[in-house]
Amino acid sequence: MTTTSEGAAGGAGRPTGGLSLAVAVARRVHLDGASKVQVAAELGITRFKVARLLDMAHEAGLVRTVVAAPAETDEALEQALRERYGLRHVVVTTDAGDDPAMARLRVGRLAAEWAEHVVADGDVVGLAWGRTMSVVHEHWRRRVAATFVQLAGSLVRADVDRNGPELVGSFARRSGGRAALFYAPLLVADATTATALRADPAVADALRQADELTKALVAVGAWSEGRSTVFDALPLDERNALRRAGVCAEVTGVLLDAEGRVVDDLADRTLAVTADQLRRADHVVALAVGVDRAVAVRAALRSGLVDGLVTHAALAAAVLAGDRA
Incomplete structure (x- = not known):
């Protein structure tokens, strides 16, 4: 499974306000493999806030999940x-x-x-x-x-x-x-x-x-x-x-x-x-x-x-x- 974080409006431009932080958190968790606890410590926020930001990123359509079949299968x-x-x-x-x-x-x-x-x-x-x-x-x-x-x-x-x-x-x-x-x-x-x-x-x-x-x-x-x-x-x-x-x-x-x-x-x-x-x-x-x-x-x-x-x-x-x- 490949997860990608994108900017608003299909990736055009940079999201503002809370969405900017949501995208940053999503990138660390989904692309870098960091845990919620790690991200919370890095940003000086609680892990519950990290969870809310991840939810925000999903709800805003900023995170897209792609399930890819192995290359050797049809x-x-x-x-x-x-x-x-x-x-x-x-x-x-x-x-x-x-x-x-x-x-x-x-x-x-x-x-x-x-x-x-x-x-x-x-x-x-x-x-x-x-x-x-x-x-x-x-x-x-x-x-x-x-x-x-x-x-x-x-x-x-x-x-x-x-x-x-x-x-x-x-x-x-x-x-x-x-x-x-x-x-x-x-x-x-x-x-x-x-x-x-x-x-x-x-x-x-x-x-x-x-x-x-x-x-x-x-x-x-x-x-x-x-x-x-x-x-x-x-x-x-x-x-x-x-x-x-x-x-x-x-x-x-x-x-x-x-x-x-x-x-x-x-x-x-x-x-x-x-x-x-x-x-x-x-x-x-x-x-x-x-x-x-x-x-x-x-x-x-x-x-x-x-x-x-x-x-x-x-x-x-x-x-x-x-x-x-």
Whole structure:
């Protein structure tokens, strides 16, 4: 926030009488960072008089407050997304050419900054896993007595440094909090196997903690190879069958169609947070990188599963453009 003190009549001429002193006081407090006590001592007046002079400067229109967005974010796209989808929190980083690695770095860092500001002692924080979440982890420095919950089982991916339990465990250690994690796959062959795994104490604890989520960071996957862990784990016939059923997006194991409706064909075979658990959380922020995820991100924003988004300008613009088409 930048605060500037100006003369009367939009800065033309020098104000007279009490306004001159009001401007001097406003400059010392707002521009120089002096306290009211310091200014009172300098001018030989009481701090209550300083407060009255500050009020006078504001009432006379001599002080103007400007809230400036960081240079690396796109305020117009953020506002457009908030208004279109009713989101509580949006951060859109400016693009760095066509470099997806740089976009992921920026998105992950800004997501970490958001989380460090809002996660408090006693929170139950759900965490997805993947490349962008790995960046969030690398930028996390906050010490906070929160519980960090693994939102979905893991699958082996060569392009991801840490799997789900490793990521959640490291977040908890860095924070001084508690981890609710488990070693089990995201997707299994049949419902019987999934039921047996859900009975495992570690799996049961993590999935039970998901009922208490206060905040969560989730990933948005597109229904294509290399863009969704569920898609990559399925044989071709099941991928195609789900595509025919309308699936175009995955949010931490929850499948969605283009209108944001849940497609629960695999629900009995997945070890992950449910759509209902995400909807009950106080605050769920989605992370997304890559213009090829525009349809998937649009579905996630329509679903009611998330109320926040951290992304980059090219993807944000594509999401909005597709909604206008």
